[in-house]
Amino acid sequence: MSETPDTTTAQETAATSAGAPVILRDPLVVIDRAGLTYTVRTRPPSDESTGMRWTGRVQRMRTTSVEALKPLSLVVRQGESVGIVGTNGSGKSSLMNLITGRLRPTTGIIHATSTPIMLGVNAALVRTVSGDDNITLGCLAMGMTPAQVEAKRPSIVELCGLKGKLHLPLKSYSSGMASRLQFAIATSIDPEILIIDEALNTGDAQFRSRTQARIDELRQQAGCVFLVSHSLGTIKNMCTRVIWIEQGELIMDGEPDTVTAHYRKYTKLKSEKNYKKAAAHRRSLQASLAPLTIAWR
Numbered sequence: 001m002s003e004t005p006d007t008t009t010a011q012e013t014a015a016t017s018a019g020a021p022v023i024l025r026d027p028l029v030v031i032d033r034a035g036l037t038y039t040v041r042t043r044p045p046s047d048e049s050t051g052m053r054w055t056g057r058v059q060r061m062r063t064t065s066v067e068a069l070k071p072l073s074l075v076v077r078q079g080e081s082v083g084i085v086g087t088n089g090s091g092k093s094s095l096m097n098l099i100t101g102r103l104r105p106t107t108g109i110i111h112a113t114s115t116p117i118m119l120g121v122n123a124a125l126v127r128t129v130s131g132d133d134n135i136t137l138g139c140l141a142m143g144m145t146p147a148q149v150e151a152k153r154p155s156i157v158e159l160c161g162l163k164g165k166l167h168l169p170l171k172s173y174s175s176g177m178a179s180r181l182q183f184a185i186a187t188s189i190d191p192e193i194l195i196i197d198e199a200l201n202t203g204d205a206q207f208r209s210r211t212q213a214r215i216d217e218l219r220q221q222a223g224c225v226f227l228v229s230h231s232l233g234t235i236k237n238m239c240t241r242v243i244w245i246e247q248g249e250l251i252m253d254g255e256p257d258t259v260t261a262h263y264r265k266y267t268k269l270k271s272e273k274n275y276k277k278a279a280a281h282r283r284s285l286q287a288s289l290a291p292l293t294i295a296w297r
């Protein structure tokens with residue numbers, strides 16, 4: 001980022017005596033009114049009404065828009081570990097894909113001080129080659145030189161805890177073992193901005209505590225971490241801040257205990273089929289959310 005953003009919430013402005021904009025220091029990620037609409041091509045419904053049949057050759061496709069994220073603004077600073085919660089289909093992965101640059105926002109813009117690294121359960125490992133070779137391939141793919149790969153190898157082996165198994169092909173690993181290897185590879189470059197999408201729900205208790213230790217280490221190294229998870233326990237243990245997204249909109253942004261308590265209440269109301277109360281709860285929280293305005297100098 002070449003410029004420094006002034007980021008001001010209505011609450012923060014109100015809190016300053018002169019009403020001057022509050023300048024937030026050390027932003028690593030600035031999301032400035034970014035929104036995402038997917039365009040999906042669909043086949044027209046079969047034309048029973050017209051008596052026409054699809055021949056499989058010539059077909060006019062329809063396009064449908066899916067607004068996954070309404071424009072939202074956020075600033076994430078050095079040392080923050082941000083949990084993202086929301087029910088299925090609320091837009092969490094879409095937001096993470098925007099931050100990594102895998103998808104372009106349809107509206108707005110996202111700035112980051114360095115390339116965010118996404119660690120997800122589906123990130124590519126090669127099943128037919130050994131764990132050792134996956135370390136080499138993964139590290140080279142992240143831009144390390146062969147010498148850097150060798151320098152990092154001992155710490156990757158140590159973190160994944162798979163010594164003695166790394167000569168075996170990946171297809172012989174359990175999903176938990178593969179996740180451990182993947183986590184160790186992905187975090188070996190000390191990414192400044194790390195995104196973890198549901199990767200922590202695999203692995204045993206011992207590995208989870210190592211994972212937590214590594215995330216704490218990354219945060220202390222002045223980076224920031226985004227963690228998407230449906231496990232509120234994991235979110236509360238690991239995050240310093242929680243963002244709740246629902247139906248593509250930002251509902252809450254704040255302290256983990258508070259946000260997860262409101263989110264839990266919302267999901268409980270929904271599971272009890274109290275949809276009106278759930279929606280009212282969500283709307284009242286959203287109404288009290290101070291809008292964030294990002295102004296560039």
Ligand SMILES: Nc1ncnc2c1ncn2[C@@H]1O[C@H](COP(=O)(O)OP(=O)(O)OP(=O)(O)O)[C@@H](O)[C@H]1O
Nearest residue numbers: 038040066068086087088089090091092093094095
């Ligand atoms: N490639 C795509 N094309 C079209 N629509 C999509 C695509 N990916 C996601 N969506 C839609 O965008 C919305 C948000 O999806 P997203 O995957 O971001 O949700 P999520 O919060 O990560 O869900 P989950 O908790 O189930 O993983 C949903 O309505 C989903 O159907």
